[in-house]
Amino acid sequence: MTSPASLPDVAQLLPDLHQLVEIESPSGDAQAISRVMDVVEGWARALGAEVENLAGGTRSFQFGEQQRPALILTHADTVWPQGTLEGMPFRVEGDRVYGPGTYDMKAGIVSAIHALRALHASGGWPLGGIRLLITPDEEIGSHSSRAHIEAAARQARAVLVVEPPVADTHALKTGRKGVGSFVLTLHGVASHAGNKPEEGASAIAEAARLIPAIHALAQPEAGTTVSVGLIRGGSAVNVIPARCTLEVDVRVSTLAEGERVTASMQALTSSDPRVRLELGGGLNRPPFERGPQTLALYARAQALAGSLGFQLSEAVVGGGSDGNFTAPLSPTLDGLGAPGDGAHATHEHVRLDRWPQHVALLTELLREV
Numbered sequence: 001m002t003s004p005a006s007l008p009d010v011a012q013l014l015p016d017l018h019q020l021v022e023i024e025s026p027s028g029d030a031q032a033i034s035r036v037m038d039v040v041e042g043w044a045r046a047l048g049a050e051v052e053n054l055a056g057g058t059r060s061f062q063f064g065e066q067q068r069p070a071l072i073l074t075h076a077d078t079v080w081p082q083g084t085l086e087g088m089p090f091r092v093e094g095d096r097v098y099g100p101g102t103y104d105m106k107a108g109i110v111s112a113i114h115a116l117r118a119l120h121a122s123g124g125w126p127l128g129g130i131r132l133l134i135t136p137d138e139e140i141g142s143h144s145s146r147a148h149i150e151a152a153a154r155q156a157r158a159v160l161v162v163e164p165p166v167a168d169t170h171a172l173k174t175g176r177k178g179v180g181s182f183v184l185t186l187h188g189v190a191s192h193a194g195n196k197p198e199e200g201a202s203a204i205a206e207a208a209r210l211i212p213a214i215h216a217l218a219q220p221e222a223g224t225t226v227s228v229g230l231i232r233g234g235s236a237v238n239v240i241p242a243r244c245t246l247e248v249d250v251r252v253s254t255l256a257e258g259e260r261v262t263a264s265m266q267a268l269t270s271s272d273p274r275v276r277l278e279l280g281g282g283l284n285r286p287p288f289e290r291g292p293q294t295l296a297l298y299a300r301a302q303a304l305a306g307s308l309g310f311q312l313s314e315a316v317v318g319g320g321s322d323g324n325f326t327a328p329l330s331p332t333l334d335g336l337g338a339p340g341d342g343a344h345a346t347h348e349h350v351r352l353d354r355w356p357q358h359v360a361l362l363t364e365l366l367r368e369v
């Protein structure tokens with residue numbers, strides 16, 4: 001038995017969070033994201049990390065020997081554009097710290113660094129070592145980082161994702177829905193709406209016929225949701241519309257449901273042979289299914305939380321993360337970042353009264369997995 005870990009002091013966590021939040025890093029701003037990574041790299045090097053720059057802007061920091069390391073997943077990008085800090089400054093109010101990207105997930109990065117510092121200070125790295133990956137594009141689908149994340153997960157003995165816990169709780173994430181989006185473009189035939197309507201084929205009319213069929217693919221009892229969230233079409237009110245585009249949000253709890261919805265989308269047909277259908281997109285993040293390996297990791301986390309004096313819970317959530325990519329490849333536990341609320345919202349904040357407990361939990365988990 002290790003002795004009960006001491007909790008880190010908020011006064012040590014806050015300056016590091018402040019430093020990261022003051023560097024605004026929206027997805028797509030490669031220079032800003034790289035500045036965030038430079039700060040993290042400095043912290044990692046001070047702990048003796050080996051650094052690797054991967055294609056597309058992901059960085060990897062390796063601590064200790066790398067024999068099936070425990071993998072910590074973080075992302076440096078936020079949903080907030082440059083200039084957000086002006087109206088939404090970094091500020092502490094009572095036991096909350098506010099600011100863009102605090103909860104999702106700059107405090108999670110700070111949690112990981114402080115857990116690593118605690119391990120380093122107490123005698124070194126666990127057997128097999130630890131690897132920390134920081135990616136630039138989680139908020140926009142992880143297109144440049146997915147291959148690196150999957151390669152690292154294949155070599156890892158466990159994956160700990162420091163996305164935040166469920167809002168305003170101590171709940172870790174033991175499953176996430178798979179997320180996809182389809183773009184259905186209908187190509188009809190334009191014609192004068194008054195003079196020669198019979199020569200046109202309306203892409204909008206066909207889209208209207210297809211929307212109920214698309215929504216009928218939802219199966220709420222199986223966890224499948226389907227929603228046409230964006231529609232664009234037509235060129236002028238007096239023209240039979242030659243083009244209409246539907247964008248469809250899809251969430252699934254199982255891979256089988258993802259395959260069913262994909263096959264059904266591909267099987268959609270037009271009732272008018274003059275309207276051609278073109279389907280793009282698909283399932284971007286596979287479902288992170290709540291499996292036995294994840295639950296075994298969760299059970300250890302729950303026991304550790306008990307010894308640290310707080311009660312953990314778990315939840316399966318609708319939003320995706322990079323944990324969706326790793327769960328099929330390696331035991332994955334998500335939501336190990338900083339507790340708080342308001343992801344992607346102006347009241348985004350971290351709870352300072354709860355954060356130290358979660359840093360200690362991450363530290364102890366890294367010691368054990």
Ligand SMILES: [Zn+2]
Pocket residue numbers: 075104105138163164
């Ligand atoms: Zn996030």
